[in-house]
Amino acid sequence: MTVGCLALNASYEPLTMVPLKRALRLVIDGKAEIVEADASRAVRAARLSVPHPVVIRLRTFVHVPRRFRRQVTNTFLFARDGYRCQYCGRPNDALRPRESLTRDHVIPISRGGLNVWTNVVTACSTCNTRKANHLVSECGMQLLTEPAEPHFVHLSWAVRRLTPTQARYIRLFYGETVVRELARNDRLRAS
């Protein structure tokens, strides 16, 4: 699995994972500096030999639009919920062959619900079909967790594996709890 490069804002806030090629472009263009490199590897880019970047830092502070950060996608939604149906609690690998994980709107769209993080949960197709256009309270179902907007860094790590060096920067900025939660998700995804 290819590991991306962790991009930090000028403030050292972890922003996102970027593909290696894009990280190199930012460095060569002088828009970012390499904070951590993999000493055992070098990459050739634009006729230069550059250390293989693992963590880069943008030279100027970038304001990341909130709208961009908040977009709901199934990839990120399933990662937020630990790849587990939030009604019956079954993880992805316990689903039957014809079942799959889906996006469920807690308050159905047809009843004015919005496609926002606080109104979407991961549901297996069976639970989603059963719930249909009902509210949770109307069909005797129960949510395992209240949906909340996940931290952007949770999401970018949830879908890309981090190296221990990169994890150190996440920990510096967000603390140990976030790192542990993400490692848990990573294991769930791998299983």
Ligand SMILES: [Zn+2]
């Ligand atoms: Zn279910």
